[in-house]
Amino acid sequence: MAAPHQTFPLGDFTFSDGRTLPDAQIAYATYGELDEARANAIVLPTWFVGTHADHEWMIGEGDGFVLDTSRYFVVVPSMFANGLSSSPSNTPPPLDRARFPRPSIRDNVRAQHRLVTEGLGITGIELVIGGSMGAFQAFQWGLDHPELVRRIMPTGGASRCSPHCRVFLEGVKAALTADAAYAGGDYEAPPERGLRAVGRVYAGWGLSQAFYRQGLYRQMGSETVEAFLVDFWEAFFVGLDANDLLSQLDTWQRADLAATEGYDGDIERALGDIAARAVLAPGERDLYFPPEDMAWEAERMPNARLAVIPGVWGHFSDSGVDPACNEEVRRLAHELLSADAPSAGGRAPTR
Numbered sequence: 093m094a095a096p097h098q099t100f101p102l103g104d105f106t107f108s109d110g111r112t113l114p115d116a117q118i119a120y121a122t123y124g125e126l127d128e129a130r131a132n133a134i135v136l137p138t139w140f141v142g143t144h145a146d147h148e149w150m151i152g153e154g155d156g157f158v159l160d161t162s163r164y165f166v167v168v169p170s171m172f173a174n175g176l177s178s179s180p181s182n183t184p185p186p187l188d189r190a191r192f193p194r195p196s197i198r199d200n201v202r203a204q205h206r207l208v209t210e211g212l213g214i215t216g217i218e219l220v221i222g223g224s225m226g227a228f229q230a231f232q233w234g235l236d237h238p239e240l241v242r243r244i245m246p247t248g249g250a251s252r253c254s255p256h257c258r259v260f261l262e263g264v265k266a267a268l269t270a271d272a273a274y275a276g277g278d279y280e281a282p283p284e285r286g287l288r289a290v291g292r293v294y295a296g297w298g299l300s301q302a303f304y305r306q307g308l309y310r311q312m313g314s315e316t317v318e319a320f321l322v323d324f325w326e327a328f329f330v331g332l333d334a335n336d337l338l339s340q341l342d343t344w345q346r347a348d349l350a351a352t353e354g355y356d357g358d359i360e361r362a363l364g365d366i367a368a369r370a371v372l373a374p375g376e377r378d379l380y381f382p383p384e385d386m387a388w389e390a391e392r393m394p395n396a397r398l399a400v401i402p403g404v405w406g407h408f409s410d411s412g413v414d415p416a417c418n419e420e421v422r423r424l425a426h427e428l429l430s431a432d433a434p435s436a437g438g439r440a441p442t443r
């Protein structure tokens with residue numbers, strides 16, 4: 093059973109689209125204990141439509157876990173629109189459903205920073221680690237808060253959404269909104285046909301060609317590809333709220349570290365201003381975020397290295413499904429945490 097989550101009140105929170113959400117809140121769960129200096133924290137932002145429960149495979153007491161709660165205080169903050177933090181599905185009119193503000197990656201990190209500093213009194217963060225959309229947030233944390241963050245480990249993600257990834261996501265959105273039941277977001281019942289179609293679109297991207305060729309869907313409980321499409325992919329997306337899903341897709345498509353104020357679209361300068369020691373860990377066969385993209389990013393960061401997670405699991409390489417991938421993520425995180433890192437308040441951004 094997943095740990096219970098808590099909420100931190102943000103009050104009237106103004107998003108990057110200019111709209112203010114009254115009584116906004118960020119959901120979070122914590123694991124382990126803060127040390128006396130309140131500086132042994134690890135922040136693990138959620139990935140696309142994920143909650144803290146989806147990340148608990150990483151967290152536990154002892155070296156066998158990616159994040160050892162006998163040494164670290166782990167905070168898992170939920171992204172906006174994941175159904176626990178303020179979302180289209182839990183916000184009252186007039187900003188409910190498709191009228192919800194448009195959160196950016198930086199909006200999420202601003203809210204998380206308030207939680208961490210105001211709500212939890214944390215004075216130092218040993219590591220920000222995140223996969224997929226969590227990787228966007230890890231990069232943003234490293235750029236925005238060098239006074240707190242010593243290390244970052246983005247996995248299976250990027251510092252910005254590439255044109256190719258944006259095109260893939262357009263297909264996901266089109267599959268959902270083509271269902272007449274979606275009704276512009278004001279649906280009376282979930283647009284199930286559209287949600288099932290989203291699952292089928294995702295199925296061709298989430299895992300590699302080699303995964304299907306080797307029949308590894310059997311390891312996930314399905315005997316045939318069709319059963320995998322229905323029992324895993326369709327079943328997953330049918331359980332989501334369509335407006336929440338579309339909100340996070342929009343956040344993903346607009347993700348761009350270089351959109352940070354003062355950088356004027358200069359991604360190389362933004363990456364170069366991340367002082368934290370970093371490991372960038374893409375999946376070897378990730379179709380969303382190919383390793384060559386993270387290699388390009390690592391070359392432009394002063395304290396980063398690339399560490400490709402081997403195997404055929406594609407975007408699932410950091411998701412907790414495959415034991416060999418899990419062990420590689422654990423090994424890389426432990427190596428990074430044991431390495432010297434710039435002290436908080438190191439290199440100042442140039443913006």
